[in-house]
Amino acid sequence: MRVYLAGPEVFLPDALDIAAAKKRICAAHGLEGVFPLDTPPAAPPADRPYWMRIYLGNEAHIRSCGALIANLTPFRGPSADAGTVFELGFMSALGRPVMGYSNEGAEFLARTRDFLGAEARQRQDGGWEDAEAMGLEDFGLADNLMIDGGIEAAGGVFERFEAARARRWRDFTAFERCCERLQARR
Amino acid sequence: MRVYLAGPEVFLPDALDIAAAKKRICAAHGLEGVFPLDTPPAAPPADRPYWMRIYLGNEAHIRSCGALIANLTPFRGPSADAGTVFELGFMSALGRPVMGYSNEGAEFLARTRDFLGAEARQRQDGGWEDAEAMGLEDFGLADNLMIDGGIEAAGGVFERFEAARARRWRDFTAFERCCERLQARR
DSSP, rough: OOOEEEEGGGGGHHHHHHHHHEEEEHHHOOOEEETTTTTOOOOOTTSSOHHHHHHHHHHHHHHHHHEEEEOOOOSSSSOOOOHHHHHHHHHHTTTOOOEEEESOOOHHHHHHHHEEEEEEEEOOSSSOOTTOBBHHHHSOOOOOOOHHHHHHTTTTTTTEOOGGGGTTTTTOHHHHHHHHHHHHHH | OOOESSSSGGSSSTTHEEEEEEEHHHHHHHHHOTTTTSOOOOOOOOOOOOOHHHHHHHHHHHHHHHEEEOOOOOOOSSSSOOOHHHHHHHHHHOOOEEEEEOOSSSSSHHHHHHHGGGHHHHHHHHTTTTTTOOOOOOOOOOSSSHHHHHHHHOOOOOOOOOGGGGGGEEEEEEHHHHHHHHHHHH
């Protein structure tokens, strides 16, 4: 089964090394990893802008895969990378299995409070809000409930692992657990 | 046509007032606005956890709608709210029209550089990266290219409007433009 490897590692200078490492782990579990930077199944129209060709290539990759594993490690804020979350939602609606993992172990509420710092304040009912009075989700989840819920609804898992900070984008412990769970489902 | 009104306004104390205002604007353009906090078309199973019932309710809302308008104003970081982005990806895969808007006018690159502050650094080729050497997207878009691309692929628009900071969650100029475009498409 082809598995789309969603995640912000595409922004790293050694993205192709990370892609190769993830594909090896996939292969060890009987899966074929498909990385966003791989050549798409069909070439996007040459007259579209570069960024749109990337979008169309990624969408074609996703449609060609039977499952998706998303790296949902927090990215420039308390939540996962926006592009990865879009892809997770897209694959969820296609009705195929989705798995997610984070290399940060803390809950979403703790991370959001940490991100907001002194701007986070407690409401009279004990809940938390930010400086604009917007509430903080407090469900013991790993990210926004639509992310945890979408994975749950698809029968997937959201694996959390507290990786060493320096290995945040290169620790594959939680990723491999997703591969194992995906293989076990088949 | 029923239109799902995705956005982080659900976290505001006056979310229902905002829902009512958006629904009035929808109605003026021949559309029926559906807010995430509305009663879902079918009650989620009572034995599921509260957060999962919210997820299932929102998914049912989305499936019941013929289009989606997402409030993609940056939320706790340079990108849009993660839950809203998930919903945008979900509706995109259902193949129905999606529109997005932001009440911040600045490009994604400028916002990300602003968010990173001194951690943003320029590469030799002129591009930008963060403290972990992860590149910053520089396509002149409003957010991650999967968001702009998903809207473009669905034939939608991503409206940007520089609202007054204090009215960031309550200015409906860009939202109304999305309603107009949606109505014009029909």
